[in-house]
Structure formats: C-alpha cells, structure tokens
Amino acid sequence: MSETRKARLWLILSMTVFGTIALFVRRIDLPSGEIAFWRALLATLLLGGYMLMTRRRWSVSLRGRALPLLFLSGAAMGLNWILLFEAYRYTTVSAATLSYYFAPVLVTAACPILFGERLGKLRTLCFVCATVGLVLITAPASVGRGDAAGILLGLGAAVLYATVILLNKFIRGVQDIPRTFFQFLAATLTLLPYILLTGGFHLAAPDAAGWAALLTVGVLHTGVIYCLYFSALRRLPGQESALLSYIDPLVAVLISVFALGEPITPAQVVGGALIIGFSLWSELLAHAAEK
Numbered sequence: 689m690s691e692t693r694k695a696r697l698w699l700i701l702s703m704t705v706f707g708t709i710a711l712f713v714r715r716i717d718l719p720s721g722e723i724a725f726w727r728a729l730l731a732t733l734l735l736g737g738y739m740l741m742t743r744r745r746w747s748v749s750l751r752g753r754a755l756p757l758l759f760l761s762g763a764a765m766g767l768n769w770i771l772l773f774e775a776y777r778y779t780t781v782s783a784a785t786l787s788y789y790f791a792p793v794l795v796t797a798a799c800p801i802l803f804g805e806r807l808g809k810l811r812t813l814c815f816v817c818a819t820v821g822l823v824l825i826t827a828p829a830s831v832g833r834g835d836a837a838g839i840l841l842g843l844g845a846a847v848l849y850a851t852v853i854l855l856n857k858f859i860r861g862v863q864d865i866p867r868t869f870f871q872f873l874a875a876t877l878t879l880l881p882y883i884l885l886t887g888g889f890h891l892a893a894p895d896a897a898g899w900a901a902l903l904t905v906g907v908l909h910t911g912v913i914y915c916l917y918f919s920a921l922r923r924l925p926g927q928e929s930a931l932l933s934y935i936d937p938l939v940a941v942l943i944s945v946f947a948l949g950e951p952i953t954p955a956q957v958v959g960g961a962l963i964i965g966f967s968l969w970s971e972l973l974a975h976a977a978e979k
Contacts, residue, residue: 695923696920696928699933707943713776714781714948716902718894720770720774724767726905728766728906731914738911746863748861749862750862751861754859764855765871766874768845781940783842783952784839786825786956790818810973817966820959821958821960821961821966826839
C-alpha cells in the first residue's frame with residue numbers, strides 16, 4: 689500500500705472516530721470539567737510515551753513567545769472540551785456538533801484582522817452563507833429552551849477552538865506532535881485547579897462502563913487518533929485533508945439521528961449543510977491561495 693493511500697485511510701479513520709466521541713461522553717457519569725481533565729491527562733501520558741518510544745529528534749524550540757502561546761492554546765483547548773461536553777448534555781449531538789463546526793467560519797473572519805489576509809468575494813460569500821446556516825440551526829422553530837443553552841455552549845466551544853487554531857498560527861519551531869503534547873499538558877495543568885475549585889474529583893461516580901468510556905475518550909479518541917491524524921496530515925495535500933476532515937461532523941450527525949434517535953428539523957439539516965459546505969469551500973479556497 690502506498691504512503692498516500694495509507695495516510696488517506698488514517699485520516700478517514702481519525703475523522704470517523706472523532707465523530708463518535710459524543711456516544712462515549714454521554715456514558716461517563718462525571719462533570720464535563722472532570723471528563724476534560726482525564727482526557728487531557730491520559731492523552732498527555734500516551735503522547736509523551738509515544739515521543740519517548742519513537743526516539744526521534746523532535747523539533748522543539750520554546751524560545752520567545754512559543755511557550756506562553758503553547759500554554760494559552762492548551763488552556764483554550766481544555767476549556768473548549770468542557771463547553772462541548774456540556775453542550776451534549778443540553779441539546780442533541782447534531783445541534784451541538786454543527787454549532788461547534790462554526791469555528792472555521794470564525795477563523796475565516798479573524799484572519800484578515802490578525803494576519804492581513806484578503807478575504808475576497810468568494811470567501812465572504814462562504815462566511816455569509818455559513819452564518820445563515822447557523823441562524824437556521826438556532827431559529828426558535830428549531831430549538832427549545834434547553835437546546836438553545838446547548839447551542840450557545842457549542843458556539844462557545846467553537847470560539848475557543850478557533851482561538852486554538854489562530855494561536856497555533858503564531859507558534860514556530862515546534863512540530864505537530866510535540867506541540868500537541870505540550871498543549872495537552874497545558875490543558876491538564878489548567879483544568880486541575882478548575883476541578884479543585886468547582887467540587888473536586890468524583891472518582892466513585894462512574895461504573896465500570898463509564899470508566900471504560902473515559903479510557904476510550906482519553907486513549908483512543910485523543911492520544912491514538914491524534915497521532916494518526918498528524919501523521920496523515922504530513923503525507924496528504926492540504927485540500928484533501930480539508931475535505932476528509934468534514935467526515936467528523938457528518939458521522940456525529942448520523943449517530944445523533946440514527947443511533948441515539950435524536951430529532952433534527954429540516955431547518956437544521958439545511959443549516960448544517962450550509963455551515964459544513966461553505967466552511968469546507970472556504971478552507972479549499974484558502975489552500976488553493978497558498979499554492
């Protein structure tokens with residue numbers, strides 16, 4: 689099997705597994721902050737072990753502003769997980785996920801301000817149409833009071849995820865895997881005092897199935913899949929990577945509707961298609977402009 693084909697399969701697998709995380713989070717009887725902490729800690733240990741076992745000379749330069757940026761992006765990542773997991777508690781997985789995937793649209797809007805990038809007519813159209821999609825998802829006819837809270841939490845998670853993406857653009861001299869390791873470590877260090885100040889740990893709450901789900905989220909969904917994800921990204925063209933990355937929300941929506949039996953309105957279907965479709969188009973335009 690060629691390296692490109694193998695990388696493609698790795699990325700498809702990664703995105704598919706990412707899309708199933710809500711199934712496992714829903715099974716864990718712990719506060720969202722504690723789930724996020726254990727996810728970060730388990731992933732830190734696994735990724736650190738992987739870096740030691742490979743014995744590669746990883747490119748890591750923590751001079752200048754790299755270290756504070758890594759810490760800030762890791763803290764944003766941990767808080768992003770908390771809001772996303774809370775969103776799953778208040779609304780359907782499909783509504784939370786589609787709200788969360790408004791993050792690329794926020795990045796598109798921020799890049800001209802932060803990096804002086806020209807937005808252009810086509811990317812402006814993508815931004816407007818994706819925003820219309822968000823309006824359709826959050827329309828009063830589509831959501832109830834609890835759903836509205838969940839969607840707001842999903843949008844909050846999207847803001848933090850966009851923050852992580854934008855901060856990563858400023859980090860230089862650190863390869864993807866060690867960068868992610870330091871971000872997981874920063875998330876762990878950030879979430880620990882948060883948990884201690886908001887009720888402490890509840891280690892006796894989950895049953896055996898809950899602990900199995902938590903281990904799956906930390907080890908598989910985060911540690912293992914992130915390694916596969918970054919390995920695939922290094923071997924695939926940017927446009928193909930962008931295209932395959934949208935398997936994640938599609939799988940999440942399918943699981944929400946067909947596995948969990950959660951309702952989804954026609955307006956939300958159209959809104960989700962607008963967000964995913966025009967966010968993807970915007971990313972493809974960005975990759976084309978880089979060539």
